[in-house]
Amino acid sequence: MITETKDILYLVLAFCVLWFTIFVCWLLYYFIAIMREMRGMSKDMRDKVNHVMGIFDTLKEKLERSLSMFAGLAEGVKYVGSYLMDRRSSSRRAGPKKKKHEKENVDEDTIS
Numbered sequence: 116m117i118t119e120t121k122d123i124l125y126l127v128l129a130f131c132v133l134w135f136t137i138f139v140c141w142l143l144y145y146f147i148a149i150m151r152e153m154r155g156m157s158k159d160m161r162d163k164v165n166h167v168m169g170i171f172d173t174l175k176e177k178l179e180r181s182l183s184m185f186a187g188l189a190e191g192v193k194y195v196g197s198y199l200m201d202r203r204s205s206s207r208r209a210g211p212k213k214k215k216h217e218k219e220n221v222d223e224d225t226i227s
Contacts (some may be wrong), residue, residue, distance in 0.1 A: 117123060 117126070
């Protein structure tokens with residue numbers, strides 16, 4: 116069977132090719148396992164990012180609603196403030212009014 120050194124060379128080369136093939140298969144198996152794990156991690160990361168974005172969207176909507184309510188409230192306060200300022204300025208134009216107790220004192224002085 117093994118008669119020449121060439122036969123020993125071919126036998127060693129065949130054995131090396133066999134081990135190289137086993138090594139490549141093992142390497143390929145681990146590479147695929149790592150890729151599968153990375154795919155799972157990226158899916159989890161995507162889910163978490165989507166969850167966080169949902170939270171931010173909810174906060175944004177609540178903030179917008181609050182600001183719109185606050186804008187309405189601010190408009191109401193502005194209206195009331197301008198009404199009070201107009202009322203105050205109209206009372207100043209009419210002149211100072213005497214208070215009720217001063218008016219009574221004046222009436223008592225005129226009677227005496």
